[in-house]
Amino acid sequence: MSLGTLDEVSGTISFLSDFGHRDEFVGVVHGVIARVAPDVRVIDITHGIDRGHVHAGAMALTRAVQFMPDGVFLAVVDPGVGGDRLAIAVRTPVGFFVGPDNGLLAPAIAMVGGADLAVSLEAEQFQLPSAGSTFHGRDIFAPAAAVLASGEAAITDLGPAVDLDAMTPLLLPLAEPAGNARVKAAVLWVDGFGNVQFNIAGEDLAALGLAPGDDVLVGIDVAEHRIEWGVSYGSVEEGEAVIHIDSSGQVALAVRGGSASDDFDIGTGDTVLVGRPDGGNRIEIRAVP
């Protein structure tokens, strides 16, 4: 089954933000797009990014991008709005990314094959006039995304080119070897179910000599837990912990019918030790979440 190509699915904007659903911000962006480009479709990726957390927004966009239609990716997590960060549009093999140049777009652009052109969104004919300077999502990003998705403007119409090498990167934590067949990993994401995603992939576990069905050592603070590497939550009993390869291909810790984040008191950015139980010489404790 084909997931389609750019030609088949042009005219779609995939939209991610930290606007939340309490206020009318998301609706107003949809409204502006509908007025500028009535035939363009908007798909909301999520608007539940923790407010102002550029890193969390970048991770969510990166996880989602390969499943969205080619077209325009509009992403707004922009704590520096109205300051001196650039507003940019970026051309990639899957379409255009539009948002602030604060690192939000960088990992997703890298994942889809990189950029060959970026512009600073300075052409005023593609902006809404506004009394304030705090809602660039409405006044600058939405119109730019709309005209790119509809084909009403070329990216080069939207402003002067900017140096691709000068775009703000996003620094991601790397796992480090910790000796004794273990790695020091970091928590990349805790989802709404409480599942805890680490910055290592299944291959990293395999490289340590582990295989599905094995127990995996997970060290959190001073406690070391032995947790089965299962296929999914369904591999263990209700309330039990399981290590699995999650839907992004990353190693993750879950508790069936519960929240691993709550049970193990662990959150985004925390570091853990992951590896072979027989690799170390510290006392091991069976997981009792």
Place this chain on the structure above:
Amino acid sequence: MSLGTLDEVSGTISFLSDFGHRDEFVGVVHGVIARVAPDVRVIDITHGIDRGHVHAGAMALTRAVQFMPDGVFLAVVDPGVGGDRLAIAVRTPVGFFVGPDNGLLAPAIAMVGGADLAVSLEAEQFQLPSAGSTFHGRDIFAPAAAVLASGEAAITDLGPAVDLDAMTPLLLPLAEPAGNARVKAAVLWVDGFGNVQFNIAGEDLAALGLAPGDDVLVGIDVAEHRIEWGVSYGSVEEGEAVIHIDSSGQVALAVRGGSASDDFDIGTGDTVLVGRPDGGNRIEIRAVP
């Protein structure tokens, strides 16, 4: 005014889940559907089902189904994902239901007239390849819903037929006669406004000899309250309780401008005594919520 027929409204997927709005899960499912079947429309019923609560999801789907366009109903509340529960598609008079075989779909299917065919979603050409086994909404259910809604595949293309009688049912609590013109009822649903829906209908109150305008006895724990059967919240003063027939045709307890669930400290699954105030011999207390 006609609500349309299957022919007029084909190509629509009505989508319910417990994915919430914090993460990109809902957006990714929309993305996959848009890539597989660009012309299909998706209507979100809700994604706010309490996480993993199959029963709550089944109730919401059942309440909604008669108001949605005929087409495809995609429902994912799936705490056993990756375990041995089947992933199914089911044919009914109003279209197709797609989701896990864990009871989530059963009451809605019964409400629309029952199923005449069900298949296990095993045909890999209609699945996305995935590293993990925890996001069947994206990898199995969304593609199946998309090809059914677009007509790209017949339900029999998606996998082998399964025995309709072997599908997992959902057990719903039944109200029981409690003597003295009263019934022992259960709370089916507390909505976001704090309105409390019971598992009895207006006819059940009428069968006890009650009529609109009467006081109804509602026993919660040891307290018995006399509450007016009104047309709506508007029938009583601000802050007062009212018994009414709700928008699903069920007997419900509300507090005008407030939350009946909070004021009476009552939630889903709790049991209450409902009936005629003059039918009993216990001391009666006027409602003071």
Place this chain on the structure above:
Amino acid sequence: MSLGTLDEVSGTISFLSDFGHRDEFVGVVHGVIARVAPDVRVIDITHGIDRGHVHAGAMALTRAVQFMPDGVFLAVVDPGVGGDRLAIAVRTPVGFFVGPDNGLLAPAIAMVGGADLAVSLEAEQFQLPSAGSTFHGRDIFAPAAAVLASGEAAITDLGPAVDLDAMTPLLLPLAEPAGNARVKAAVLWVDGFGNVQFNIAGEDLAALGLAPGDDVLVGIDVAEHRIEWGVSYGSVEEGEAVIHIDSSGQVALAVRGGSASDDFDIGTGDTVLVGRPDGGNRIEIRAVP
């Protein structure tokens, strides 16, 4: 760049409510519209209005309306549903407003140029039959919005005309001169980021002799704060407060990377003193949020 006219963008319903996302209410309204008028598009403005807060809903609708496509505006914040308030449709230069006559629609209608016709939604052929009287969004407002958006009915088909002067207004707090180059203002809105919007515009500050870059005195309870009038959050350092003109053109108080509402313990409806620091004779305290 043109935002389009009524002709170009007819067939769109912009929908605002206090239904939230926990239950299926929003989805069911979408479902009814899709069944009545399959070709009509629905844009969700927001459904996160505080439950039953007509005033907050009216403010959000007023802020949003100028950015939405012309067409139909469906707004439901309706604590008196089932009581004696009218259900109305109102004709304006940008299209039709549909909702309860409780003040919710009034300020937005005034903003777009006023109404020339209103009807009471009493024609039963454009209503869904319902057991209950608590979900007029589904049973009365959604069908009315759908037939207006699709052109299936004229507004005069929906019920008898009502006196425009008898429509329920919404009382908005007015800022009052407080002497010493200060005004007594009120908080109109606290958004999800914690930004605090006052009921005064930039012109009101200018009339007091203030200009961007100046310090503004903001008196909250007994404390007086001197806060810079900046362009945006980006004008100050992380954690610092700033007065700016917000995206609605109103004077607003923000804290970069934080919540002004939390830091200054101030919420909707609270009153503040705003003006020139040199205008008063009380002791002034630098803002230390």
